[in-house]
Amino acid sequence: MDKNSLGLPIGTTLDRFIKKNQDDFEYATGELSQLLRDIALAGKIINREVNKSGLLDIGGAYGNKNVQGEDQQKLDVIANIRFTRALRNGGQVCAIVSEEDEEIIHLNPNCRYVVCMDPLDGSSNIDVNVSIGTIFSIYRRISPTGGPVQNEDILQPGRDQVAAGYILYGSSTMLVYTTGHGVNGFTLEPSLGEFLLSHNNMRCPEEGTIYSINEGSWKQFDESIKAYTLWCKDQGLTARYIGSLVADYHRNMLKGGVYLYPNTKTAPDGKLRLLYECNALALIAEQAGGMATNGKERILDINPKSFHQRSPLYIGSKNMVERVLDFVQEGVEKA
Ligand code: AFP
Numbered sequence: 001m002d003k004n005s006l007g008l009p010i011g012t013t014l015d016r017f018i019k020k021n022q023d024d025f026e027y028a029t030g031e032l033s034q035l036l037r038d039i040a041l042a043g044k045i046i047n048r049e050v051n052k053s054g055l056l057d058i059g060g061a062y063g064n065k066n067v068q069g070e071d072q073q074k075l076d077v078i079a080n081i082r083f084t085r086a087l088r089n090g091g092q093v094c095a096i097v098s099e100e101d102e103e104i105i106h107l108n109p110n111c112r113y114v115v116c117m118d119p120l121d122g123s124s125n126i127d128v129n130v131s132i133g134t135i136f137s138i139y140r141r142i143s144p145t146g147g148p149v150q151n152e153d154i155l156q157p158g159r160d161q162v163a164a165g166y167i168l169y170g171s172s173t174m175l176v177y178t179t180g181h182g183v184n185g186f187t188l189e190p191s192l193g194e195f196l197l198s199h200n201n202m203r204c205p206e207e208g209t210i211y212s213i214n215e216g217s218w219k220q221f222d223e224s225i226k227a228y229t230l231w232c233k234d235q236g237l238t239a240r241y242i243g244s245l246v247a248d249y250h251r252n253m254l255k256g257g258v259y260l261y262p263n264t265k266t267a268p269d270g271k272l273r274l275l276y277e278c279n280a281l282a283l284i285a286e287q288a289g290g291m292a293t294n295g296k297e298r299i300l301d302i303n304p305k306s307f308h309q310r311s312p313l314y315i316g317s318k319n320m321v322e323r324v325l326d327f328v329q330e331g332v333e334k335a
Contacts (some may be wrong), residue, residue: 006041014040014186014195016176021179031092032138032162035113036177038090039136040186040195042083043167043175045136046120047188049078050169053126075101075126079119079134087115094141095149097307099276104154104307109146113162114139114153116276122244133246137280138163156308158279166246166280176202176250178287193293204290208256208317211246212241220264224331228260228324245272249281251317253288258320262295263312270294270312274304278313291321295328 008017015037022033050068053075080100087093088107096105099118115138122132140162141153165177173188176193185199211232218226232239240257242248248259263270282292282299292299292315302311314324 008197008200010197010200012197014197017184017186017197017219021181031112033136034090035087035092035115035154036163038092039115039165039167040175041081041090042086043134043173043195044188044193045082045086046079046167047169047173048076049075049082049212050126050132054129060230066102067068075222076120076123083117083119083134094145095153097154097275099273099308102308103329104149106149109148112140112145114141114149116154116279118273118276121246121277122242125242125244127186131168131242131244131247133169133244133250134167135246135277135280136165137161137276137283153300154275155304157303161279161283161300164280164283166250166284168246168250170247172252174198174250176284180283180287183284183288202253202288204253204285205256205317206289207319208252208258210238210252210255210257210319211260212222212239212252212257213260213262214241214243215239220266221262222264222328222331224327225260225262227335228327231327244279245281248287252316253285253290256317256320258316259322260324261313267310269310271310272313273304274299274309274311278311278315281313281315285315289318290316293321293325295325 018033018036022030042244080098084096085107087096091108092111092113093107093113094109094111095107095114097116115136117136119134120132121135127130139156141149143150143153161175163179168174176183176184176185183202185202186195187198189196242324252259261272263268278299285292294312295314315323
């Protein structure tokens, strides 16, 4: 029987897996375990909404713009509401930073955990029935419980995440997460409504053949990124780009590949958000043996300055990310 590092077989329910994980930590209080269960519950609710989005009048733009100035989709708004409600009702979270809200959402000040999330990433793919995802990062607050949450509780480097993960709404729905002891993936069994362990101790191949970048932005790229992309073609690598970070990342983690969202002429800090996109995936990548960098430093070592800060991202198979770095750093030397 296939066993993971906790000695639990494939098919184990997420609940049981979380409980066993908790039992292995002497001083665990169960709060983080409950929080992970709350996130899984919210994920099931979003999954239900996503699956019927073509049937109900919830697809399409909402008419508002989010803090990034992008059109909000109705499902983005629904996912944000559902997640916030699940975390509020679960009672383990003192504050949320969400892609959809400019300000911190303050919850129970007596709780120890902060959540940064993108409730529905890749939302321009909703209306065309293509994979989308939820991304979450969990931090322990620094300021004492009882008082209001401070900026320092949110603006922590990614290496201080206590847990991180994503939910991929794809050909099946998967929850992938880490608490810093490897990465495990759970597939939703829809008839049971349970996430079951399907991918234990996930590892990202060190080398791969896939590169993922929006080449439509070619004219905006630095010369080093253009050179890297040409090198990929020269090597006969395979280009794959969905435009949903979670889906692109997940494929590359399983098959071996690199995802690039560089800084461009029009977006000098790139597009992706450090706190609720890059950090979570960077922790998962490293825990799976992969690598994540902004071209200058490890993503997990960046000290965030603002909630909605953007960052370039190069992530995936270790050797492939290192090769991107060679090009980027050579470009810096030439400049
Ligand atoms: P949307 O949520 O606006 O679709 O953005 C998705 C995303 O943040 C990330 O999931 C994609 O990898 C990336 O943006 C795609 O950006 P480009 O359209 O510029 O390639």
